Amino acid sequence: MxxxxxxxxxxxxxxxxxxxxxxxxxxxxxxxxxxxxxxxxxxxxxxxxxxxxxxxxxxxxxxxxxxxxxxxxxxxxxxxxxxxxxxxxxxxxxxxxxxxxxxxxxxxxxxxxxxxxxxxxxxxxxxxxxxxxxxxxxxxxxxxxxxxxxxxxxxxxxxxxxxxxxxxxxxxxxxxxxxxxxxxxGTARAEPQPADGVSLAPKVTVEDTRVRWDEPAFAVDRRVRAGTPAPGAWTTFRDERVKLLPVSLADGVTVAPGELVVGRNEVLVGTATTAVRLGEVQPAGKKRMDAAAWARGVRIESGDRFA
Structure with missing residues (x-):
């Protein structure tokens, strides 16, 4: 054709x-x-x-x-x-x-x-x-x-x-x-779509990919993965936007929603259930970096949290 x-x-x-x-x-x-x-x-x-x-x-x-x-x-x-x-x-x-x-x-x-x-x-x-x-x-x-x-x-x-x-x-x-x-x-056959099972997928906006730390850990994980690579999942820290790359679940670790806990080689963030472990992050105007390196650079203090 x-x-x-x-x-x-x-x-x-x-x-x-x-x-x-x-x-x-x-x-x-x-x-x-x-x-x-x-x-x-x-x-x-x-x-x-x-x-x-x-x-x-x-x-x-x-x-x-x-x-x-x-x-x-x-x-x-x-x-x-x-x-x-x-x-x-x-x-x-x-x-x-x-x-x-x-x-x-x-x-x-x-x-x-x-x-x-x-x-x-x-x-x-x-x-x-x-x-x-x-x-x-x-x-x-x-x-x-x-x-x-x-x-x-x-x-x-x-x-x-x-x-x-x-x-x-x-x-x-x-x-x-x-x-x-x-x-x-001449062998193609098009079948009408069923009336049941319809769901809509409108454009995902930047606001849709803002992480809600009061959601369960599995929902935070899905929101970050859904927004990667575009439009990008994000949160705010000290009133500045931070882009988040995929996270992993820290099963059995409980932290207050949004609160940051820094270990030797990891950064945990609290959710409504268990914490998630940050992967890479990208502060505004900067390159992507490992979350632990970012945490050392901004000197996270006890009680610091993502908004």
Whole structure:
């Protein structure tokens, strides 16, 4: 089939690469416009656009997919299908109707669970033991279209959102190509999503990843892992923000919520249940460092605590 790929972040690149290596013809990549990123706010191409540039594939960056100039280009290009991975913009009916086989979306959950922008982060945050990826027909509703196929993936006890998303992106790339093959062969069958089991996964904000030390230790652990690497779990110490990397549970050790206890080579923090052991931390404006080194540098005193 003749394909136009729609995707933006790094997680879209495995699928883009797999499509380029498949039997299908990759005509172009549609991605979000260049945007400022990093501390210097330098304007950068999206990872999908950067990959396309490197491989000589045409790139389109419409401000909005409903813009008439983009729709005219899409009609002129006349793809058979538009596979989508984390494109990041609402696709209007006028665009959905152009390809003969529509837009086919790779979503990182077992639909209808975790419909929305942050399915992996919510799966980790809520303690799911299993998640997966689904390929479905994109339609006007929020991730509501019929599903062509899915795969499952266990969530490991130490998985961060980044760990899990990386595995799903790699496995999901193969699933997406398999569905595209089946569509071309005429063997694909899309099944409506069940009415039961629907859950929503809205974008995770910076405030969502602020650690609540009055939560149980397992909830603190999940919140930190869900926010890693983005938008980043954090707390405050002496009125300054401190980013937290994954913690571990200190079973059997009880400390007041938020209170810091410094050992020779470890830093414990109290929760509503048992304490957690800090891993790496990143104070505002500084590099990541081991928690024990940070504690020595700030000279933690008895009774000091995270807010």
């Amino acid at each position: 003749r394909l136009v790929f729609a995707g933006t972040p790094e997680v879209a690149v495995p699928a883009l690469r797999a499509i380029a290596d498949s039997r299908h013809e990759l005509l172009a990549v549609v991605t979000r416009p260049d945007a400022p990123a990093g501390r210097g706010r330098k304007v950068l191409r999206s990872p999908a656009a950067a990959w396309a540039d490197e491989h000589g594939v045409e790139v389109r960056t419409p401000r909005r997919p409903r813009d008439e100039d983009f729709l005219a280009w899409l009609r002129d290009t006349a793809p058979d299908c538009v596979p989508v991975v984390a494109y990041g913009a609402l696709v209007p009916p006028a665009a959905l109707s152009v390809p003969a086989h529509g837009w086919i979306n790779l979503h990182f959950s077992l639909l209808p669970a975790w419909r929305g922008a942050a399915p992996v982060q919510h799966a980790v945050l809520h303690g799911d033991e299993v998640t997966g990826a689904s390929v479905f027909q994109l339609e006007e509703g929020l991730d509501t279209g019929p599903v062509y196929g899915s795969l499952t993936e266990p969530i490991r006890p130490t998985d961060t959102s980044g760990d899990l998303l990386g595995r799903l992106a790699d496995a999901g790339a193969g699933l997406l190509v398999a569905v595209l093959d089946a569509i071309e062969d």
